[in-house]
Amino acid sequence: MATLKQVAALAKVPLLTAYHALSGAADVPPAQRESVRAAAEQLGYSLNVTIKDVAALAEVSIATVSYVLNDSAPVSAATRHRVLEAAAALNYRPNVNGRILQANKTRLIGYGWHNLKRGHSAPFLERFAYWMAQAVESYGYHVLTFAHSADSPTDAYRELIQTNRVDGFILSHTNRNDPRIRYLLEARVPFVAFGRANDRWDFPYVDVDGREGVRLVAEHLIGLGHTRLALIGWPEGSLSGDARVQGYFDALDAAAISPQTGWIKRAENSAAAAAAAAADLLEMPLATRPTAILCVSDLMAVGVINHLNRCGVQVGYDIAVSGFDDDPIAELIQPSLTTLRQPVDDLAAQVVALLMAELERIPAPQRQILVAPQLIVRASTAPQRQFP
């Protein structure tokens, strides 16, 4: 491919004129415009301003242009000025791909999407993706998203690394002993997880402090006078699930309440399963029946509220209910749901900050970060009644 300079030479016009003729950025006499067009045609040139063109216009070497634009070597004020003028006149923008090849850094961060089943979708993650993109851009990076299957997730990660498509990864929706984390650790690929995997592996992560969150809401309920608190958690074994249960015990311990058998239920993360658990709780004798039900997700809390509504139990008055996540539904359900909000923007920013340190291979002093969620009090735990 020819350069702009050659086109200009062939058309016997100044370089800048050739640029204007082809770009339309400024007016050029029709005769000249035509001859430039013809010259470009003849050379098979299509407008594409490179560092060479800037160098030609500024009458310096391309090395000098590079030094000026990256401020990576001393350049005299006069030349610097000429170069900047030329770059501006030609509206020059460096081609990132040239850079990438030379530096062997793509400035791209991989982020994999799962295929969430209907109803299990997390609106939360869409916002996370936004804030992540935003945070990453402030460091001059971009996010490359890809889809991966649930059964062999590592394949997609391996492929992206081996073909040099990305510099690192951000993982979300981590599982216990997540195979992706195992692979990335072994392959020594920079990454940060949004979520934990197990206690043995040492890797950088940011997670919501579910334990502290549930403790907060339990404390809030105890403060309202509740003394019989039930908890509907996930089946034992999930990292974040067990942490949340722990927060419940923390609060009860602190208030010197001893948890009764039957107050703790386990259910899958669905409205229906939680409703069934709530039904069990309702069957307890009124005198010992819990007056508050803590749920480890908003989805479950919604199931509980719907069930209580159907049974004629007044939620927020007869029985308080709380959730976790601050899903949009929390504001929309009747009564509106007390819950814990995860500070998405903050989480994303911290994940990205950690990742940048990993990419520089200078690990941050604190590579494991827990962020406390914020208690959002709504009608489902309104202090409307004195509990016996």
Add this chain to the structure above:
Amino acid sequence: MATLKQVAALAKVPLLTAYHALSGAADVPPAQRESVRAAAEQLGYSLNVTIKDVAALAEVSIATVSYVLNDSAPVSAATRHRVLEAAAALNYRPNVNGRILQANKTRLIGYGWHNLKRGHSAPFLERFAYWMAQAVESYGYHVLTFAHSADSPTDAYRELIQTNRVDGFILSHTNRNDPRIRYLLEARVPFVAFGRANDRWDFPYVDVDGREGVRLVAEHLIGLGHTRLALIGWPEGSLSGDARVQGYFDALDAAAISPQTGWIKRAENSAAAAAAAAADLLEMPLATRPTAILCVSDLMAVGVINHLNRCGVQVGYDIAVSGFDDDPIAELIQPSLTTLRQPVDDLAAQVVALLMAELERIPAPQRQILVAPQLIVRASTAPQRQFP
């Protein structure tokens, strides 16, 4: 940077042995391993298999390797076999960045995130992002996501194009006269919109057929015996909003029902605004009061249902309610909500198929596609009562 061949020569071992020593892919006698390590160290070489290494091992030129791997020129069976063996033995994966620079094609599609206000988030878009990534990958592309501000969105698009970061774009959340579309058309950048902009511009898009959707649900209600149907739409002026209203008229016309004044309300896309509109409707005299309320979004329908519940009106029995979107909340609210589901996977696949045609610069015959949503009947329009 040195090549694997040079390292092997310096360590006086075969190329493949050098590879094994450095990669650990196969066992190598400790003595040899050490001398290879030392040689690599001395040359400042870190393991990175390129086409040159494959060529060296197969004892052919790099051109031949390229031809074999891309099947882009005739190669004798014997050499082809040698090359494939060598590539496999070295676990060679082409570096995409070399390709990108040479072809000036990044095989990256840009997709911009908006910052949606809390409560206005669309869980739908998260799933769209997943299916889009999936579809794009089946063509060997990836999605580059970026965040852009609401006030000057085109800047981000321009930057990505001018620096050659992406080959094209997918837009979602399009507005009437969307400035992004105006820019991309003018800059002649390949893109496809998920949503329309206005009737004047000719560009490829895929959109949900809101008109047909609302017609479907109205038809369904009329089939149940309803004759007085109200509609709560968005303020006039939005493209998709107006289309949905049109579907309502279509169905009423077909059933020879003439819409009464007062049946049509306009409200912002929020639960509260829709509830207020529903309150107005409730004040109409019982004899002429609508028996069904169609809403142009699930969010609005939820506001309406909550309001009716509060007023003691039995939704699905006294008054039917419908929404649009099939948000997860539709299944969770009481009663569950009849609505229109957008076939996300299908929409994403069609958007991507269109984009691929645009990228090849051979525009598809049909560049504007409307996809009909699917009617999902739930309890909020149950046929429980004979309407007068």
Add this chain to the structure above:
DNA sequence: CAAAGCAAATGAAACGTTTCAACGAGTGAG
């Protein structure tokens, strides 16, 4: 038997950048 033709393989250029090593022109010290 020479010329022509063909298939297979190769050397080298190109894509756009950064950066190393080298160079020339001043400047200050001896």
Add this chain to the structure above:
DNA sequence: CTCACTCGTTGAAACGTTTCATTTGCTTTG
């Protein structure tokens, strides 16, 4: 006046591919 330095600048190499133009070694044909 010369030598050694510094500062500013430059040519060229390198990153990993693809692909053009050419060469090599055969086979066929007149």
